[in-house]
Amino acid sequence: MGLILSRDHAGRWTLRLHRRQAGITGRGSELLTDPETYKNSRDNIRDNNRDNSPIAVLGGGAWGSALASALAARGHETRIWVRRDDHAAALTGGVSPVLDMAIAAPSLATTDAAAVLDGAGMVLAVLPTSATDDTIAMIRAGADPAIPIAWAAKGLVPGGDALIPEHASAHLPNPAVMLSGPSFADEVTAGKPAALVAASQDDAAANAVAMRFHGSNIRVYTSNDPVSVAVGGAVKNVIAIASGIVTGMGLGDNARAALITRGLAETTRFALALGGQRETLFGLAGLGDMVLTCSGAHSRNFAFGLALAEGGDTPAKLAEGKHSAAVILRRAARLKVDMPITEAVARVLIDGADIRAEINRLLQRPVDSEWG
DSSP states (O other), X not given: OEEEEEEOTTSOEEEEEEEEOTTXXXXXXXXXXXXXXXXXXXXXXXXXXXXXXXXXXXXXXXXXXXXXXXXXXXXOOEEEEOSOHHHHHHHHTTEETTTTEEOOOOSEEESOHHHHHTTOSEEEEOSXXXXXXXXXXXXXXXXXXXXOEEEOOOSBOTTSOOBHHHHHHHHOSSOEEEEEOSOOHHHHHTXXXXXXXXXXXXXXXXXXXXXXXXXXXXXXXXXXOHHXXXXXXXXXXXXXXXXXXXXXXXXXXXXXXXXXXXXXXXXXXXXXXXXXXXXXXXXXXXXXXXXXXXXXXXXXXXXXXXXXXXXXXXXXXXXXXXXXHHHHHHHHHHHTOOOHHHHHHHHHHHHOOOHHHHHHHHHTSOOOOTTO
């Protein structure tokens, strides 16, 4: 929702409220000029913000504990499910076990999924994509089938090549919301500001997720394009590995800027082939997340590529892009989408290809239109 300033034929300026129509997946919108309609829309937002039902967070790692901390600090009853008792104890004591940072303590941290999901009004699924099916099984067994599920993992589902919202919608009746954007968990945990996007084909579900964070250090915008948000979150991890390689090889800032820009181009091609919207990739979940992940010192994927180029030990922490490259390429091949950077990263990681040879291969590609 926003304001539009327009000018009529007589030169008079008019300020009108603009709101996207519910349930429309394209670019349609309506102009609201009736004061009563405006008042009712604001009342609905306030009603959503008064939802005091518990929030279930599945996964208490770095990102899970960061999101849970923001919600708990906002005053929500926040429950976290984790696999390990020692992690549950740390979270209960107000410490993120992965980041070793103070957090706003959740109302409950436990290894009992049923206790976390019972009566929850929203679920935040923050486990790795490799645990997507386990997450779905937990939700199906213990959650209300009508509540929104916000998926905060980034990548395609292993064992196939489905996007998370595709896979979730095929196996759960709950509305699926993708929650993504440029964000490092330690900064969010420290209370520093961040902006994310909640995307769903169900406008009410996206709004419900955004409103839960409203007033915290996390600003959440809404979108009706979960496909592009999921694609942006998956592909940027692969491009970040390439960015780390470029930096580790000492190829300079020009090369890294070119890589990020061309990485965004192939991400956009992939999203469009899946039915996504180009403009989404120029927002938080596309350009924003890619710039951060490809240049931030805290990026696991960037660090992985950097170590790979420098010939050192690759970081022990999970680098999602390493596991995503082959899955993304498999789906892209079916759609006949050209993704040369992703392909080069996959050849290096999977086939052991020479890094310099892959860089030269990219530079020698046929001349083409920038957006061809």
